[in-house]
Amino acid sequence: MGPFRLAVLDDYQGVSGEFADWSALPVRRTVFREHLGGPEDVVRALQPFDAIVAMRERTALPGEVLRALPRLRLIATTGMANAAIDLRAAAECGITVSGTTGMAGATATIEHAWALMLALARQVPHHDALVRAGGWQSVLGTTLHGKTLGIVGLGNIGRGLIPMAHALGMRVTAWSRHLAAVPPGVDAPDKAAFFAGADVLSVHIKLAPSTRHYVGAAELALVKASALLVNTSRGPIVDTGALVAALRAGRLAGAALDVFDAEPLPLDDPLRTAPNVLLSPHVGYVTRESYAQYFPQLVEDVAAFLAGQPIRVLEEAP
Numbered sequence: 435m436g437p438f439r440l441a442v443l444d445d446y447q448g449v450s451g452e453f454a455d456w457s458a459l460p461v462r463r464t465v466f467r468e469h470l471g472g473p474e475d476v477v478r479a480l481q482p483f484d485a486i487v488a489m490r491e492r493t494a495l496p497g498e499v500l501r502a503l504p505r506l507r508l509i510a511t512t513g514m515a516n517a518a519i520d521l522r523a524a525a526e527c528g529i530t531v532s533g534t535t536g537m538a539g540a541t542a543t544i545e546h547a548w549a550l551m552l553a554l555a556r557q558v559p560h561h562d563a564l565v566r567a568g569g570w571q572s573v574l575g576t577t578l579h580g581k582t583l584g585i586v587g588l589g590n591i592g593r594g595l596i597p598m599a600h601a602l603g604m605r606v607t608a609w610s611r612h613l614a615a616v617p618p619g620v621d622a623p624d625k626a627a628f629f630a631g632a633d634v635l636s637v638h639i640k641l642a643p644s645t646r647h648y649v650g651a652a653e654l655a656l657v658k659a660s661a662l663l664v665n666t667s668r669g670p671i672v673d674t675g676a677l678v679a680a681l682r683a684g685r686l687a688g689a690a691l692d693v694f695d696a697e698p699l700p701l702d703d704p705l706r707t708a709p710n711v712l713l714s715p716h717v718g719y720v721t722r723e724s725y726a727q728y729f730p731q732l733v734e735d736v737a738a739f740l741a742g743q744p745i746r747v748l749e750e751a752p
Contacts, residue, residue, distance in 0.1 A: 646670045
């Protein structure tokens with residue numbers, strides 16, 4: 435049968451070996467630093483492998499891909515949910531899917547959301563480029579004190595924004611279709627009032643079929659022209675076409691995006707040329723601290739599977 439072969443996917447920075455000890459695993463490990471591409475490319479590259487280590491949702495593993503990989507027996511992924519993996523197909527194919535736990539990634543994403551908000555409000559990328567080109571002051575920034583932060587979704591990350599918002603002297607509002615009780619210091623207006631009243635919108639909803647274009651043309655039509663939008667959740671939650679149209683028409687002052695419909699972002703994507711857009715390459719959770727939490731647990735997942743006792747197994751919700 436040959437050695438047990440393990441593929442580490444999308445290790446863009448080439449650091450998976452730095453944050454965990456893989457030497458104790460009786461496997462032959464191959465690290466892929468570049469994104470593999472579409473389904474056919476993924477199948478072609480992964481045919482020889484028994485196991486995959488996946489950074490959450492960087493590479494899609496739908497049923498058509500899993501069924502074309504008969505040798506595959508294990509997927510170890512960061513997090514305890516991965517919308518890019520077809521868990522039903524994995525179970526049907528006899529593939530175990532294991533995850534990781536911990537809040538380091540969420541904490542990092544909260545900080546990155548604030549980094550994007552502040553950089554967008556104070557025009558930091560513009561000022562940096564201006565000074566490097568020999569220029570000086572040319573545009574005005576926006577003070578967040580006294581403004582309203584509108585949080586779309588109040589999960590762990592959405593709630594994590596609240597203390598900093600209050601520290602900056604911001605009012606906080608929240609909305610989602612199924613919003614539960616809100617914490618003290620947060621208002622929950624109806625949908626129209628929420629979008630109309632927000633000076634900064636920050637998106638924190640999980641991607642699902644029901645949440646695609648959760649923030650679309652109708653929602654953006656309610657937003658004031660001076661508002662800013664930040665998305666560190668998942669790209670398809672915001673309708674990209676409607677967002678670009680609003681930016682180009684001056685119906686939205688700016689957007690900061692860490693996530694996109696297709697990743698890595700295609701060279702011809704209209705977001706690259708839209709006005710007043712700040713882009714980062716899905717690095718909200720990409721910190722030394724989160725990787726130090728993820729990778730040792732991924733090694734544990736593989737070791738447990740090889741010992742016949744899989745841990746942190748992900749299963750399709752009933």
